[in-house]
Amino acid sequence: MAKEVAVIGVGQSSFVRGYEGSIRELAFEAFREAMQDAGIAKKDVDASIFCSAPEYDKQRSPAGVLAEYLGLIPQPTFYIETVCSSSSSGVKVGYSMIKAGLHDVVVVLGFQKMSEITSAESQERMGRGADIQWEAPFGTMMPAYYALYAQAYMAKNGLTHDDLMNVRVKSGTYGQTNERAVFRKGVKPSDFDPNNPDARMAAAVAWPLRVGDACANADGSSCIILANAEKAKAFSKKPVWITGIGAASEAVNMAARPDFAKGLSVGYGAAKQAYNMAGITAKDVKVAEVHDCFTIAEIMAYEGLGFAPMGDGKQLIREKATYKEGRIPVNVDGGLLSKGHPIGATGGSQMRTIVLQLRGEAGPMQVPGDPDIGLVHNVGGVGLYGSVTIFGR
Amino acid sequence: MGFDKFGRKSFTGVTKTAKFVDLLAEGKIEGTVCKQCGAKYFPPRSDCAACLSKDMEWFEMPKKGTLETFTIAYYAPFGFEKDCPYTMGVADFSDNLKLFARLAGDIKPEDVKVGMDVSIRPLKYDDGQMSFEITKA
Ligand SMILES: [Zn+2]
Numbered sequence: 001m002a003k004e005v006a007v008i009g010v011g012q013s014s015f016v017r018g019y020e021g022s023i024r025e026l027a028f029e030a031f032r033e034a035m036q037d038a039g040i041a042k043k044d045v046d047a048s049i050f051c052s053a054p055e056y057d058k059q060r061s062p063a064g065v066l067a068e069y070l071g072l073i074p075q076p077t078f079y080i081e082t083v084c085s086s087s088s089s090g091v092k093v094g095y096s097m098i099k100a101g102l103h104d105v106v107v108v109l110g111f112q113k114m115s116e117i118t119s120a121e122s123q124e125r126m127g128r129g130a131d132i133q134w135e136a137p138f139g140t141m142m143p144a145y146y147a148l149y150a151q152a153y154m155a156k157n158g159l160t161h162d163d164l165m166n167v168r169v170k171s172g173t174y175g176q177t178n179e180r181a182v183f184r185k186g187v188k189p190s191d192f193d194p195n196n197p198d199a200r201m202a203a204a205v206a207w208p209l210r211v212g213d214a215c216a217n218a219d220g221s222s223c224i225i226l227a228n229a230e231k232a233k234a235f236s237k238k239p240v241w242i243t244g245i246g247a248a249s250e251a252v253n254m255a256a257r258p259d260f261a262k263g264l265s266v267g268y269g270a271a272k273q274a275y276n277m278a279g280i281t282a283k284d285v286k287v288a289e290v291h292d293c294f295t296i297a298e299i300m301a302y303e304g305l306g307f308a309p310m311g312d313g314k315q316l317i318r319e320k321a322t323y324k325e326g327r328i329p330v331n332v333d334g335g336l337l338s339k340g341h342p343i344g345a346t347g348g349s350q351m352r353t354i355v356l357q358l359r360g361e362a363g364p365m366q367v368p369g370d371p372d373i374g375l376v377h378n379v380g381g382v383g384l385y386g387s388v389t390i391f392g393r
Numbered sequence: 394m395g396f397d398k399f400g401r402k403s404f405t406g407v408t409k410t411a412k413f414v415d416l417l418a419e420g421k422i423e424g425t426v427c428k429q430c431g432a433k434y435f436p437p438r439s440d441c442a443a444c445l446s447k448d449m450e451w452f453e454m455p456k457k458g459t460l461e462t463f464t465i466a467y468y469a470p471f472g473f474e475k476d477c478p479y480t481m482g483v484a485d486f487s488d489n490l491k492l493f494a495r496l497a498g499d500i501k502p503e504d505v506k507v508g509m510d511v512s513i514r515p516l517k518y519d520d521g522q523m524s525f526e527i528t529k530a
Pocket of ligand 1: 429443
């Protein structure tokens with residue numbers, strides 16, 4: 001395993017609705033935790049990368065503004081955007097800068113204050129993360145796009161609404177134990193019962209997806225501090241190494257997508273590269289965070305990552321194989337379905353969870369058996385961008 | 394007609410493929426094909442990604458396809474609320490040609506099935522907007 005670039009510090013704000021502060025103050029929350037975790041000073045940081053989805057940022061060119069607020073000037077700073085996978089892309093760029101020898105220690109900070117704009121504005125602008133020329137004119141939106149995948153997948157592979165519901169039930173089980181999650185209640189099958197007048201999750205949004213199949217908007221920040229081998233060994237008692245990185249992209253227009261029943265092509269494309277680079281297979285992964293913006297996305301990710309054969313992802317949730325005690329624990333921090341999905345902060349939050357797992361510091365969410373290899377799968381848009389990152393001790 | 398006439402509500406003012414809207418008004422749903430290498434595109438493009446040619450011509454989309462997938466929107470983005478619920482889907486016309494559109498309002502949601510035979514036709518809204526829709530074959 002190549003020990004060339006390590007994560008030496010991780011941080012995350014609480015994910016909340018309506019953060020009472022500005023984006024610079026929100027960014028500070030994750031930054032402070034990561035710097036304290038790494039035990040380094042601002043002079044030790046050579047460069048910073050800020051990641052967000054710009055449709056929410058009233059501040060134009062936020063990287064410079066946030067770098068100044070965090071005290072990371074006059075070092076260079078950069079801005080990276082791939083919608084929902086922005087901070088994973090930021091980590092790939094930070095990794096590359098360190099491997100190239102340009103910098104020794106790089107801060108990657110993802111943030112999003114989604115409450116900056118109203119939810120009607122948000123629906124429209126998120127929709128613009130898809131094809132505005134040829135699809136938005138029909139009245140598209142994110143849930144509808146994922147529903148296109150769900151419909152084809154369910155028709156071909158025998159996946160049921162109960163299977164989707166059980167992904168949400170698992171998420172709720174662990175969301176309760178994550179003090180940083182926006183949604184911290186358990187979820188019961190009766191919450192999806194259309195005959196239950198109190199059922200919050202049964203209403204159709206974009207059939208076959210229901211309210212309970214979707215994650216919530218949230219405000220949040222995440223921070224990952226990367227270092228080269230020399231600095232990692234000097235600064236950190238428990239460096240966690242990035243051993244594989246893969247990334248892929250796909251046609252924005254649904255008319256050019258290869259096969260809806262097979263899930264998102266970027267998922268398996270990025271996974272293949274990351275496994276090859278790390279020299280491992282899916283069987284070696286002990287704990288994973290996958291992009292579950294919708295319940296169907298988690299099932300498709302199981303297959304794209306090779307945790308289950310194509311079309312067989314449902315078996316993992318039926319057999320509880322992706323629970324904490326199961327064969328391959330997935331999203332045992334509650335995932336996006338419970339944590340919420342503050343676009344630019346999401347990938348960094350997933351990475352923080354995996355780093356804590358590999359350090360044995362995940363508290364009530366800790367996977368048993370001293371996991372040594374972890375994986376993060378982060379998707380931007382409706383499979384427009386995909387990123388898979390593998391971590392080892 | 395300008396491209397602002399395309400769809401329930403257009404988000405793009407100017408494109409070299411704006412003729413698509415005029416063709417809709419003539420009752421035709423057309424993609425583009427590269428004169429150099431023969432690559433076919435729908436939605437239409439004015440530039441060929443396969444061979445980098447800008448020499449494209451229009452061709453009429455096939456009329457017989459199958460519905461690859463669909464969704465029923467019970468909740469809509471800003472500006473589309475009055476249309477709810479509406480069904481959108483992807484139809485496959487083989488020859489590497491697929492198309493994303495709404496399904497015609499006269500198809501009952503419960504009658505829509507993955508794999509069903511479909512066709513397409515142009516559509517003019519009351520306010521003069523031009524579009525096309527997936528219909529039952
Ligand atoms: Zn060509």
